[in-house]
Amino acid sequence: MIRESWSARPVKIILMSSVSVNRPSHQDTRRERFERACVWALRGLVPPSKDNQRAANFLNDVIETDDVHARWVAVRPDTLKEGDVSEYALHEGLVDSLFRPGETSMASVAHFMCELATDAELWAAWRGKLPVIVNATLH
Numbered sequence: 001m002i003r004e005s006w007s008a009r010p011v012k013i014i015l016m017s018s019v020s021v022n023r024p025s026h027q028d029t030r031r032e033r034f035e036r037a038c039v040w041a042l043r044g045l046v047p048p049s050k051d052n053q054r055a056a057n058f059l060n061d062v063i064e065t066d067d068v069h070a071r072w073v074a075v076r077p078d079t080l081k082e083g084d085v086s087e088y089a090l091h092e093g094l095v096d097s098l099f100r101p102g103e104t105s106m107a108s109v110a111h112f113m114c115e116l117a118t119d120a121e122l123w124a125a126w127r128g129k130l131p132v133i134v135n136a137t138l139h
Contacts, residue, residue, distance in 0.1 A: 012123070013059065013072040014113050019094060019101075020049050021056045021076055023130050056130060065128025073116055073123070074130040077104035085111045087136040090126075095134055102134040109133060 020039055043050040059072045078096055083105035089095075090112070096102040112133055115122050 010068060011070045012117060013063070013070055014116050015055055015059060015072065015074040016109065016113065017052045017056055017074045017076050017130065018049070019076045019078050019096075019132055021052050021074065021130065023093065060128075071123075071127050073126045073128070075109060075113060075116075076130050076132045077109045078102035078132065078134050080104055080106050080109070083107060088112065088133050089136045091132045091134070092129065093132065095132055104134050108135065 020042060022039070039049075043053060056074045059074055063070050063072055065071075079101040081103050085107040086105055088104065088108040088111075116126065117123075
């Protein structure tokens with residue numbers, strides 16, 4: 001649909017995902033074998049987990065980072081918590097483990113996603129990537 005309604009500027013897609021989503025080509029190296037097996041099992045038992053991975057794979061494999069019609073970022077928060085916007089940290093890869101998760105306030109995720117949509121430098125830094133967002137007080 002995006003390619004068929006082409007405009008002069010690429011469409012920005014910001015996907016709200018989770019840390020259960022793997023970056024392509026096994027770039028998230030922090031996961032041990034047992035943890036990877038648990039994530040695999042979660043995808044089979046909890047449909048949203050599988051859907052999140054499929055959506056991230058679609059962005060990476062189909063739209064790609066240099067598509068002229070669409071550009072994307074998939075935001076991967078850790079355990080979502082209620083609360084106000086607080087200082088948060090952004091990371092290229094995983095920070096915590098499945099068994100000792102970090103926390104991310106929902107308001108901070110929303111703030112980061114709004115910043116991505118409006119701040120050209122921030123967008124350029126994260127375009128085509130899957131940043132992990134966590135509350136900075138823990139890291």
